[in-house]
Amino acid sequence: MPVLTRLVPSPLVVDIRAGALQDLGAVLADQRLSANGRIAVAASAGSGARLRERLSPQLPGADWYTVPDGTLDAAVTLADQIKKGGSYDALIGLGGGKIIDVAKYAAARVGLPVVAAATNLAHDGLCSPVSTLDNDAGRGSYGVPSPIGIVIDLDVIREAPDRFVASGIGDVLSNISACADWELSHRETGEPVDGLAVAMARSAGETLLRHPGTIKEDGLLVALAEALVLSGISMNITGSTRPSSGACHEMSHALDLLYPERSREHGEQCGFGAAFASFLRGEREVAGQIATTLHRHGLPVTAAQLGFSAEEFAEAVQYAPQTRPGRFTILEHLDLDPHAIRDAYSDYVKDITAGLAG
Template identity: 50%
Template sequence: MPLLARSVLTPLHIDVRRGAVADLATILADGRISAGGDVAVVVGPGQGERIAELIRPTLGSADVFTVAGGTLQAADDLEGKLRARSYDAVVGIGGGKTIDVAKYSATRRGLPMVSVATSLANDGIASPVASLITDGLKGSYGVHIPIAVIVDLDFVESGPERHNRAGIGDVVSNISALADWELARVVRGEPVDGLAASLARAGAEALINHPGDMGDDAFVTVLAEALISSGLAMAICGTSRPSSGGCHEIMHAVDALFPGTASHGELAGLGALFCTWLRGDTYRFGQMVSCLARHKLPVTPADVGLTDEQFVDAVIFAPRTRPDRYTILEHLALSPSDVRARLADYAGAIHDRLG
């Protein structure tokens, strides 16, 4: 008999709304995650500590651990602390670095993990991937998808606006990543998971066509749900392919060559825009330029403090960050002089559209 369906790992609970954090104890109990609140709460140096104090009265049995840096060493140290006693789950509260440390440590300990996002900077809030720094370089590690994902719009609103806007760039980059995946299918016969692709594409399309901004709850909800959809897409196919192509290769290259330049989402959006230009897709290029510029996200190397020559170096280095991945960058195999010429044309196209 043919297989007529497949099982897909997804969070048991997803909640995007104002006031969601106050219901954390109820969510843990109702979801059979932790009836008595015996959880390890992992917070970062920002809003996480404030949220931990908010939930402490209803989670009296919880232990709170503070982490910083988003490094593999921080995750290993946390894993050691989780061995002190038995926990029902790990609750990561904060931005992407804190959540990635919590995801990795929980996976190593074999514990379910609850993601409580206080910012919308990237799709790590619900993905089966933890991005951690080791020896100065950021690496991606496979982890279990969070058992619950909570986004409280009150805390998102009070966080740094630039961090939240960066998530727009990460979602928009799905469009370029999916084009790269399709290119790999055509050229190398790489299989494309249609369900994963449709989830990643739907979130990006909803966001790129939404007229709202970060001051609009409806828009922020779409952004949060699009980031969650990206994470689910990766979990469905077991790879970051639906959300990571040449765009993220450029992002990782900039991180490696010029650390501290800009955030994950800002660089992913810029990388996606340049890859779309290389692909010759003028329709998508126009859509993406308009969206990124409207949301005050970078569209040129200068917008993130890079010279043209530094950006050329990053594009040349980019394929080395993901040796197994086939994208428009590997397909074109541009020389430094080729990239300089394409970048000059790209700058002209940006100027024509934005003035």
């Protein structure tokens, strides 16, 4: 009887613990990522720059490149600098999600493996096969190889602003809604669903939904970091963002495009979008559970808390399907007109507000 196997793209090493960055050089050598120490490090101007003095002794042969922002131009510039810098074994992205996205894109252009050394846990880009970069048209998503290594130092994560850690919770919770949208598409359009990807992405979201800890506790930080990794691997499995991106992300992308100067953290918007999308699907209990968890971690659960009026949010919801042409979610299924969107949002606010008050 033949044995059928499935190869699951995943990092060679995932190191999540206090002090992990202190062993970065040893990890690179032990995993044969860099035997001779020829490493390029793409560091943010903030947290990455502050860590340079601490990490330089471990990486004596490394060349350091400062990444100013999370733009496509910065990623292309970094790739050009690396080409001129010589022969490297790997590229380390040291910083927050934007810097890691820049590093992933640059590494793809020059054919290097990338190691993500995250300094915050704002979103699942640290392990995903996608780079989200600002460009002249607003913001774009680019397919890239996922990181070959993930290093998350809890000592460093504790130094990050609380908002950037809480944002990651919102991003992981949105997996619950994204998977429900994928299953809805399967029922309505026949789109195939990858059960393994769903199992990983939804499990990651439900872990954070039920975790009793706070972002000040190592237990929650470890659970969040592991959930972000699982979320990224789920996207690797299916070859797209489908297990973690549904109506929740469409709404977030719409806010980014319509109000680029006012949009908030990706995970803040996606978490709120997940609660509203769940409400639209008639899953009021799930919407309430997501909103309760978001609220407990200080994340927004209404448009007003995000800084938008009900009318502005309704405009974003109507525009949202245009951000992901061909993706079927509850928004495409209901195809609500502006009046119906405002009514649905009003009902959502009443329901969620009553639930939180109770």
